[in-house]
Amino acid sequence: MQNKTDPVIEVRGLSKRVKDATGDLTILDHIDLSIEPGSSVAIVGASGSGKSTLLGLLAGLDSASAGSVRLLGRELSELDEDGRAALRSGSVGFVFQSFQLMPHLTALENVTLPLELQGGISTRDAATRARSLLDQVGLGKRTAHYPKLLSGGEQQRVALARAFVTHPAILFADEPTGSLDAATGHAVIDLMFEMNRANGATLVLVTHDIELARRCDRTVTIEAGRLVV
């Protein structure tokens, strides 16, 4: 059972290795990390150091070569694909570095989708909630746009609205302000910390943005697949 004070994420000896043309490549090497509920953590490091790979493993989107990840008290390797999807759908929001919006859905439909997948909410209420999130990220006038008609920064904000809409216990975001101008980036940072404060959401953010890293409770640095302390 997960107690309120238990870490929401507990990582032990986590490694990720892949085979490529030149042989075995170690992307992550024996990572140990505990993240407390309601805290905010910035993951920083050079390009190619393994940040996105780590985030994907923490969220159960990818499988480890060795070691363990406990997410909200559940050992991810003990769950099958469906079990991990169910855990994510109820508790996790994810903002990808590449946004990954559904191209054939409008901005509003993209944000409504996680609520529909979760169920227990009427179509009308889901749309109202999605609209309000799009308003908060400054896209109230772009709800009917398809992703390809949105700028990079606008797509990023739709991805953020989609991640927030279910009020997840943990928000994972990969460079959430990477494509935003200073003012919009500021607003998005405020929105994430508002989620953190109002809903007790844990924030795990990969970022090069110094303002964002400073506002987090803690910064962890990755260098060539290892955590530096």
Ligand SMILES: Nc1ncnc2c1ncn2[C@@H]1O[C@H](COP(=O)(O)OP(=O)(O)OP(=O)(O)O)[C@@H](O)[C@H]1O
């Ligand atoms: N499936 C894979 N096969 C081979 N190499 C991979 C694979 N996935 C990631 N890598 C390599 O692992 C390293 C870490 O990748 P990752 O995407 O985690 O870096 P990152 O820290 O997020 O970088 P950035 O700041 O540029 O986004 C890179 O050198 C990448 O080329």
Ligand SMILES: [Mg+2]
């Ligand atoms: Mg990355």
